[in-house]
Amino acid sequence: MSAEILLNSRKIRRRRALRRLFFFIFGAMALLSGAVYIFYLPKFRIKDIDIPKLKTLSQDGIKEISKEILSAKLIGLLPADNILLAPTEKIEAELKSRFLRIKDAKISRHWPDVLKMDILERSTWGVYCRKDDCYLSDDEGFLFAPAPEFEGNLLLKLYDERSLTGQLNVGDFILNQKNFTLIFELKNEFEKAEKRVLKIILKDDQEEFYLGDWKIILDFEMNKKTAIKNLFLALAEIGNLENRLDYIDLRFDDKIFYKFK
Secondary structure: OHHHHHHHHHHHHHHHHHHHHHHHHHHHHHHHHHHHHHHOOHHHEOOEEEOOOOOOOOHHHHHHHHHHHHOOEEOOOEEOOEOOOOOHHHHHHHHHHHOOOEEEEEEEEEOOOEEEEEEEEOOOOEEEEEOOEEEEEOOOOEEEEEOOOOOOOOOEEEEEOOOOOOOOOOOOEOOOHHHHHHHHHHHHHHHHOOOOOOEEEEOOOOEEEEEOOEEEEEOOOOOHHHHHHHHHHHHHHHHHHHHHEEEEEOOOOOOOEEEEO
């Protein structure tokens, strides 16, 4: 008799456990359905993308790519265009991948249905040319767009005469960060002293900064501060004969060489 009671007791406990499991699953599904319903409410679906302060890029192109991402389903179920679920980091990464002119993109949510995009576009620091191919470069040496034909001295020109194995293209850096920073800072130092650099030629063993009809010869091994100091020592010694200069060679820390035409 006791064995039969024990068996019945186990069956009762099993049925109770199954009922609890059923109610738990039913409750979880009801909550999930309610949450999904809320995410699909039109009130919380993104209706506008605000993109102020664009200089060159088209708002239409940026919005089109953003809307492509927002039209998808997250985990195959939830709307990506819900203001709470919008994959802002994915949109930022995709825009920077598609538009190399974008240096940085920050997207913020504005309740209840607006995304605001703060986009920083790259500014042209110079025009980089290798053979017949020319590209716009920003102030980090990043090539972000093909360069149109140009004339005059409005933009700095960088001519690459190095014996590289391949051709640089849009999306590449002209030099590694250390070497480009050196060129960038030297150019700024020269121009602080009202010595405007019109073009730079990159060679295998030296760099040449052209200031009108004469040039400064440098390399990446020299000390920047010493080079600046030696330049102005040489210019002070040359005086008003600067217009007859051919070059000043600053590659040697303890010596200054210059030559007249």
